[in-house]
Amino acid sequence: MRVFELFSVGLLLSLAIHTIIMFFLAFFNGDKVLMTINDYGEKWIEAVLFPIFIVMGIVTLIRIARRTTARMCPRCMESKRQVPMSKEGPFWCCSVPDCGYKEPIERKRARHYTVRRRSS
Structure with a gap:
């Protein structure tokens, strides 16, 4: 290829x-x-x-x-295979059935800004 x-x-x-x-x-x-x-x-x-x-x-x-x-599985990368991971619920999962690698998806948290009022 x-x-x-x-x-x-x-x-x-x-x-x-x-x-x-x-x-x-x-x-x-x-x-x-x-x-x-x-x-x-x-x-x-x-x-x-x-x-x-x-x-x-x-x-x-x-x-x-x-x-x-694409996000690749780290376990499969060690064995010289490029296997893309897929989203399954809250996890990134390897598509190889024997591997079983799961990684939680990191969610970006919203930043909360505090507004300070000026005292007069």
Whole structure:
């Protein structure tokens, strides 16, 4: 799965860099086309493949962001497994049945501010 993620993020990055470079070259050279990607006239290849590459890269970036922000089980991390934890009632619970790790959810307490009245 990591090879697919590296490939799709690399494609997205290369397309973005290529688009930015082509914009700047056309902008600073008076709208003259300096380079063509496909010189033999089959534009449907770019019309089909580029959106697929863009969507594939964006979906992969979203999946990577979700995985890095997920809460992982510390017991399973010791055994080199990345197992996300889920909320069950007031606990974070490991999704592996053999593990049985539970951790209470920390609730943010409301801050109570005291208002002092000025004495006149």
